[in-house]
Amino acid sequence: MRKITLAMAVTLDGFFEGPNREIDWHLVDEEVHRHHNERIKPMGGFLFGRVVYELMSGYWTTAGQDPSPPETERAFAAIYRDMPKIVYSRTLPPGPAEGNTTVVPEVVPEEVRALKEQPGGDLGVGGAELAAEFRRHDLIDEYWLYVNPVILGRGRPLFPESDATTHLRLADTHTFGNGVVLLRYERP
Numbered sequence: 001m002r003k004i005t006l007a008m009a010v011t012l013d014g015f016f017e018g019p020n021r022e023i024d025w026h027l028v029d030e031e032v033h034r035h036h037n038e039r040i041k042p043m044g045g046f047l048f049g050r051v052v053y054e055l056m057s058g059y060w061t062t063a064g065q066d067p068s069p070p071e072t073e074r075a076f077a078a079i080y081r082d083m084p085k086i087v088y089s090r091t092l093p094p095g096p097a098e099g100n101t102t103v104v105p106e107v108v109p110e111e112v113r114a115l116k117e118q119p120g121g122d123l124g125v126g127g128a129e130l131a132a133e134f135r136r137h138d139l140i141d142e143y144w145l146y147v148n149p150v151i152l153g154r155g156r157p158l159f160p161e162s163d164a165t166t167h168l169r170l171a172d173t174h175t176f177g178n179g180v181v182l183l184r185y186e187r188p
Contacts, residue, residue, distance in 0.1 A: 002044055003122045004112070006131045007036075007144035008158055009180075015155035016128050025150045027178045032146070033072035035176070039144075041079055044120030047112075047134075049127030050089035053101070056080065056126070061099055086115075088130055109137040132160050142186045143168065149179040 009026045010016050017023050028036075048056065063069060063077040085101040092103045104111075112134070115123065122142075125134050134140050145158075168185035175181050 002116045002118065002120060003141035003186075004047070004116065004125055004134065004139055005122055005142040005144055006125050006134070006140050007039070007146070008128070008131070009146045009148055010158050011148055011150050011152045011155070013151045013153065014157050014159070015152050016158040018152055018155040021156075025148060025152065027148050027150075027180050029176075029178050030070060030072055031176050032178065032180055033070070033076065035174075035182075037072060037075050037079060040076075040083070040124060042121045043083065043124055044118075045084040045086060045123050047123055047125045047130065048085060048087050049130035050087060050092055052127035052130070053085065053087040053089070057099055057101075088133075107133050107137065107139075109139060112137070112139050128156065128158055131158075132162075135159075135166065136162070136164065138164075138166075142171070142184060145183045145185070147181045147183060 008016055009023070009028075011025065018025070060077050060080040063073060065077075067074075081099065083100065085099065087097065087101055087103045088105075088107055089103055090105050094103050094105050097103050107130070125131050125140065131140065167188060169188045170183070171186045172184040173182060174184075
């Protein structure tokens with residue numbers, strides 16, 4: 001069975017973006033980028049909210065065509081373009097969309113569970129709001145938190161308040177040369 005994974009950069013104090021939606025504190029150097037490329041290349045698809053989809057597509061759809069970015073960025077652009085994407089959006093028209101993408105209007109837990117039953121690589125959920133919805137329906141199997149060595153003091157927390165408690169098991173850790181620490185948790 002495929003897993004649904006959430007991979008997100010967070011600050012030491014738990015924010016995924018600053019108070020004005022800034023993410024300029026993300027530390028993504030060649031080592032971190034290479035790690036992400038290796039992690040996502042075998043995946044079976046991305047599950048995005050509209051905002052993340054528009055941000056990602058706005059850059060990565062054409063990024064690999066310019067020879068000036070580092071090889072890790074060009075490699076990610078190729079992976080991104082080829083990867084099947086499901087976008088959950090109430091504002092985009094449902095159905096097939098540009099860039100190997102299908103738009104669906106809402107998260108239906110039974111449909112997501114059926115996706116997990118299909119053959120193929122794991123599925124990556126992207127976007128904090130979509131992740132919160134997936135968490136609410138207990139659909140996330142692994143959490144890959146890339147803790148950046150920064151304290152913002154305020155911003156948008158990755159995990160909004162919830163009445164649900166999710167128990168996890170530490171599966172792996174990795175420290176990158178730039179100070180980012182990966183904490184990978186999975187369901188027990």
